[in-house]
Amino acid sequence: MTNAADRSxxxxxxxxxxxxxxxxxxxARQTLLAALDQGYADPRRLHGPARSARLLLDxxxxxxxECLGVRPDEVSFTSSGTEAxxxxxxxxxxxxxxxxxxxxxxxxxxxxxxHAATWRRAxxxxxxxxxxxxxxxxxxxxxxxxxxxxxxxxxxxxxHEVGTVQPVAAVAAALDGVxxxxxxxxxxxxxxxxxxxxxxxxxxxxxxxxxxxxxxxxRKGVRWTTPFPSDDRVDERVAGFENVPAALAAAAALQAVxxxxxxxxxxxTALVDRVRAGVAAIPDVEVVGDPVDRLPHLVTFSCxxxxxxxxxxxxxxxxxxxxxxxxxxxxxxxxxRVLAAMGALTHGNVRLxxxxxxxxxxxxxxxxxxxxxxxxxxxxxxL
Amino acid sequence: xxxxxxxxxxxxxxxxxxxxLGRRYAEVPPGGVVAVVATDVAARHDVxxxxxxxxxxxxxxxTAADGVPRYLVRVSAPG
Numbered sequence: 039m040t041n042a043a044d045r046s047x048x049x050x051x052x053x054x055x056x057x058x059x060x061x062x063x064x065x066a067r068q069t070l071l072a073a074l075d076q077g078y079a080d081p082r083r084l085h086g087p088a089r090s091a092r093l094l095l096d097x098x099x100x101x102x103x104e105c106l107g108v109r110p111d112e113v114s115f116t117s118s119g120t121e122a123x124x125x126x127x128x129x130x131x132x133x134x135x136x137x138x139x140x141x142x143x144x145x146x147x148x149x150x151x152x153h154a155a156t157w158r159r160a161x162x163x164x165x166x167x168x169x170x171x172x173x174x175x176x177x178x179x180x181x182x183x184x185x186x187x188x189x190x191x192x193x194x195x196x197x198h199e200v201g202t203v204q205p206v207a208a209v210a211a212a213l214d215g216v217x218x219x220x221x222x223x224x225x226x227x228x229x230x231x232x233x234x235x236x237x238x239x240x241x242x243x244x245x246x247x248x249x250x251x252x253x254x255x256x257r258k259g260v261r262w263t264t265p266f267p268s269d270d271r272v273d274e275r276v277a278g279f280e281n282v283p284a285a286l287a288a289a290a291a292l293q294a295v296x297x298x299x300x301x302x303x304x305x306x307t308a309l310v311d312r313v314r315a316g317v318a319a320i321p322d323v324e325v326v327g328d329p330v331d332r333l334p335h336l337v338t339f340s341c342x343x344x345x346x347x348x349x350x351x352x353x354x355x356x357x358x359x360x361x362x363x364x365x366x367x368x369x370x371x372x373x374x375r376v377l378a379a380m381g382a383l384t385h386g387n388v389r390l391x392x393x394x395x396x397x398x399x400x401x402x403x404x405x406x407x408x409x410x411x412x413x414x415x416x417x418x419x420x421l
Numbered sequence: 422x423x424x425x426x427x428x429x430x431x432x433x434x435x436x437x438x439x440x441x442l443g444r445r446y447a448e449v450p451p452g453g454v455v456a457v458v459a460t461d462v463a464a465r466h467d468v469x470x471x472x473x474x475x476x477x478x479x480x481x482x483x484t485a486a487d488g489v490p491r492y493l494v495r496v497s498a499p500g
Contacts, residue, residue, distance in 0.1 A: 324474060342475075345435075381470060
């Protein structure tokens with residue numbers, strides 16, 4: 039979905055939830071349609087259509103590798119970012135059972151990291167707290183990793199809820215040989231990968247590729263063993279028949295996004311600054327996350343005395359699609375672990391994440407509507 | 422801990438316990454203590470966050486007689 043007005047001048051609904059999923063990039067759409075006809079066969083067979091599919095898959099791998107600054111043989115395609123996180127983390131633990139299987143993780147990791155760790159071992163993991171901006175301290179992570187039986191460390195590249203960029207390279211430099219897995223799902227394509235990690239994970243639908251494609255990168259020389267049943271296909275890190283057209287479309291989108299990111303990031307960064315300033319002017323509203331060292335497209339804030347679900351609904355009625363980390367909007371009815379770890383207000387929370395073509399008009403429309411929505415909910419509550 | 426006003430927010434979902442606190446804390450004079458008794462798990466994070474945003478002092482939590490968490494706030498001044 040794009041945010042341009044149609045020819046009648048009536049504004050179309052504004053989509054502000056690209057951190058959950060960004061609409062397919064035009065480059066990906068063309069590639070996907072062509073690849074559906076060319077890449078349907080089984081890449082491991084030896085006939086012509088198979089060779090064609092194999093070529094497209096190898097091409098997708100090469101393009102993704104180039105975009106990420108890694109080697110093609112370090113890249114695997116999974117069925118989602120979650121699967122890439124699961125395989126990435128658990129494969130490190132499976133490769134070195136003698137080291138132990140406790141995981142050191144930041145308190146603001148995505149639930150996929152937490153679920154993978156507790157699936158392997160119910161207890162004994164070490165959560166490292168964050169500051170009020172949501173950032174981990176590299177020395178605190180390294181200190182935790184010196185405890186016995188720690189098999190892996192997990193620190194995201196950037197936070198998916200508040201946008202704060204994590205000091206991954208500094209964490210890696212401070213570690214004494216324990217491998218580091220970085221969940222790069224929130225940042226892949228938008229920001230270059232940091233240095234120093236052993237395993238990285240990404241998710242195509244968050245950069246404008248199709249859903250159902252994740253990227254798992256395992257650096258050359260890293261000890262990693264598949265943690266799940268394998269098969270006799272080509273890529274030993276994943277199992278099952280590859281979705282060649284989707285992988286190629288994901289690669290095309292990534293290439294386009296990386297090519298455009300200097301311009302897009304600068305524009306989005308300025309628009310987010312505008313949102314941060316506008317939102318902070320509303321009484322009893324707190325903008326959370328790092329104002330500067332952050333993802334370019336994402337901003338999160340919490341409104342005191344406001345029900346998160348009512349806020350999302352009120353904004354949706356005015357045509358704005360946003361996400362929320364408040365408990366009443368989650369399937370578990372638990373408040374956001376990220377907001378709680380930062381000491382931020384967990385209710386009345388909104389996460390805004392901009393499309394690649396978001397304009398000042400889109401943002402100004404939101405900033406005009408938000409105070410009314412907040413005031414109406416507070417008035418209903420008698421405040 | 423001497424509590425000057427105890428707000429029974431058992432069973433209320435977020436943000437109702439904090440709304441109750443925001444509505445009623447000024448009934449206690451500066452220096453007094455308001456207690457929020459809440460079953461909702463978000464109150465553990467949101468009462469301290471409210472204190473920070475409204476310039477009040479968060480004292481910590483204890484438990485009510487029935488074991489429900491009780492969050493304690495010292496009233497500094499009208500926020």
